[in-house]
Amino acid sequence: MFVLIVGCGRVGSSVARSMLRQGHEVSCLDEDPEAHARLEVGLERSWEDSGGQFTVGTALETDALDAAGIGQADAFVASTDGDNTNVVIAQIARRRYNVPTVVARILDPLRAEWYEKQGLRTICPTRSAINMLEEELLTAAGDGVRWEGGDPGETGP
Amino acid sequence: MAERKYMIIVGAGKVGWNLARELIDKGHEVTLIENNRDRYLTVEQELEHSVQYGDASELWVLERAGISRADMVIAVTGDDEDNMLICQVAKEKYLVDRIIARVNNPRNRPHFELLGVKPYVSATDLILRVIEHEVPEYGLVHLLDLPEERLEIIELLLGDDSRVAGRRVGDLNMPEGTLLISVLREGQGGFVPGPDTVLEVGDEVLAVLDPRVEEDLKTFFGPDGAGE
Numbered sequence: 001m002f003v004l005i006v007g008c009g010r011v012g013s014s015v016a017r018s019m020l021r022q023g024h025e026v027s028c029l030d031e032d033p034e035a036h037a038r039l040e041v042g043l044e045r046s047w048e049d050s051g052g053q054f055t056v057g058t059a060l061e062t063d064a065l066d067a068a069g070i071g072q073a074d075a076f077v078a079s080t081d082g083d084n085t086n087v088v089i090a091q092i093a094r095r096r097y098n099v100p101t102v103v104a105r106i107l108d109p110l111r112a113e114w115y116e117k118q119g120l121r122t123i124c125p126t127r128s129a130i131n132m133l134e135e136e137l138l139t140a141a142g143d144g145v146r147w148e149g150g151d152p153g154e155t156g157p
Numbered sequence: 158m159a160e161r162k163y164m165i166i167v168g169a170g171k172v173g174w175n176l177a178r179e180l181i182d183k184g185h186e187v188t189l190i191e192n193n194r195d196r197y198l199t200v201e202q203e204l205e206h207s208v209q210y211g212d213a214s215e216l217w218v219l220e221r222a223g224i225s226r227a228d229m230v231i232a233v234t235g236d237d238e239d240n241m242l243i244c245q246v247a248k249e250k251y252l253v254d255r256i257i258a259r260v261n262n263p264r265n266r267p268h269f270e271l272l273g274v275k276p277y278v279s280a281t282d283l284i285l286r287v288i289e290h291e292v293p294e295y296g297l298v299h300l301l302d303l304p305e306e307r308l309e310i311i312e313l314l315l316g317d318d319s320r321v322a323g324r325r326v327g328d329l330n331m332p333e334g335t336l337l338i339s340v341l342r343e344g345q346g347g348f349v350p351g352p353d354t355v356l357e358v359g360d361e362v363l364a365v366l367d368p369r370v371e372e373d374l375k376t377f378f379g380p381d382g383a384g385e
Contacts, residue, residue: 060238060265084214084238088268095271110216114250 001025004073004099006059006089007080008035011105011125015077017043020052027053029068030080059089065097075101083107090120161185165227167213167243168234169193169200172259176231177204188222213243216250224251233259237268244274297375300363309368310338315360318380322360327352332374334367 001024005012008030016039020026028039033056039047047054057064059080070076076093078086083106090104103121106112112124162185166173169191177189181204189204191197192212200208211218213232224230230247232240237260244256260266260279269277290298301310315322321329326337340354341347341361348354356362366374376382 060268062267082238084236084242087242088238088272091272092268096267108215111214111246114216114246118249 001074002027002069002072003075003077004029004065004068004070004093005077005079006030006065006068007078007086007105008032008038008054009079009081010038012077012079013038013041015079016052017041020050025051025053027055027069027073029055029057029059029064031056031058059085062092065089065092070097070099073097073099075099076103078102078104083111087111087115087120094120162228163223163226164188164229164231165190165213165219165222165224165247167230167232167239168259169196169208170233170235172233173231174200174204176233177207181207190218190222214239214246216246219243219246219251224253227251227253229253229255229257231257235261237261237265240277241265241269241272241274245272248273296379297371302368304368307367307369308365309371310363310365311371311374312341313362313364313375313378315356315358315362315378316380317358319356319358319378320380320382321356321378322358324356325352326350326354326356329377332366332370332377334370335374336365337362338365339363 003019003024004027005016006029008016008028012028013035016026016028036047036054039052039054043050053069055064055068057067059065070093076090076099078090080086086104086106090102093099094102103123104115106115106122106124107126109124109127109130112122112127116122164180164185164187166177166187166189169177169189173189177187180187187207189200189208190211190213191200191208192210194210197208197210209222211221213219224247230244230253232243234240240258244258247253248256256274258269258274258277260269260277260282263279263281266277266279269275286299296314298312299309300312303309337350339347340350340356341363342357343359362378364374
């Protein structure tokens with residue numbers, strides 16, 4: 001599988017290394033050239049010698065996406081630090097390049113939920129954190145039952 | 158005054174602030190949303206309750222501003238992703254009738270199209286359009302674009318080397334989907350050409366056409382045009 005990961009922060013770079021170790025082709029795109037160093041953390045050889053590809057460029061520039069190989073991608077991960085950027089590039093990957101698997105990281109749970117309903121595969125770390133914290137606290141409180149009602153105001157001020 | 162509308166404007170930069178002021182003067186109800194605290198406080202001194210502080214790409218901020226009853230959402234922040242998504246959400250989630258998005262980087266135009274965000278306005282493009290008009294060497298000037306209807310009206314200058322100069326309009330085998338609607342000629346003003354009109358060097362020709370044949374038409378009227 002050819003995986004294109006846009007946004008090479010802690011999350012993106014870890015997923016990139018892990019996919020590479022498992023024998024997949026991995027290409028990363030990040031606007032910060034320094035992100036390359038993060039990819040090599042824990043690797044014995046350079047990212048390129050390990051078989052990875054790295055492109056410096058802005059995610060919204062189609063030239064950069066093309067250079068990073070979006071045309072051949074089987075899977076696309078949008079993991080920049082901006083929710084809006086992730087939502088936009090994930091839709092570009094899906095609608096314009098017809099990438100079969102597209103996943104976007106969205107920190108805002110309300111928006112993640114809505115885009116998920118629109119058919120975009122989303123990962124919401126905030127949602128996961130909320131669920132885990134709730135579980136911890138309710139376990140500590142002794143009833144162990146998760147409150148199913150949710151809290152519509154969870155992202156409020 | 159026209160019917161009073163409720164308009165949400167996102168981004169209280171120069172564009173957003175002036176727009177809000179003008180719309181309020183015209184009697185509309187306006188909420189301006191700004192996510193920079195300092196900017197918000199500055200604008201708030203003038204616009205008071207008409208400006209709200211918050212990040213409009215978060216849904217609850219839009220809901221607090223009453224997006225469900227908005228007649229129009231106008232996203233004019235300096236960030237194209239924000240403008241795109243705010244308008245997309247307004248249109249698709251909150252079913253707002255009319256949206257207008259600002260394009261900062263003209264290269265992002267295809268993304269606005271892809272996400273169905275239109276109409277959009279790009280100051281850079283508007284200025285380029287004016288330059289096009291002011292600099293005749295540019296050859297082809299857009300007078301009207303109706304992309305939805307697949308129609309445009311353009312103006313072309315026949316240069317010294319144009320192969321169609323000296324030919325009858327009726328003899329021209331122009332690209333399909335093109336119609337000459339007017340000729341502007343020095344000394345004669347503008348007139349509607351007939352089949353017997355003979356085109357001259359220096360004529361400014363107005364044509365209505367399908368945008369897809371624009372390049373063909375440009376070539377046709379240029380030095381390498383078939384002219385037949």
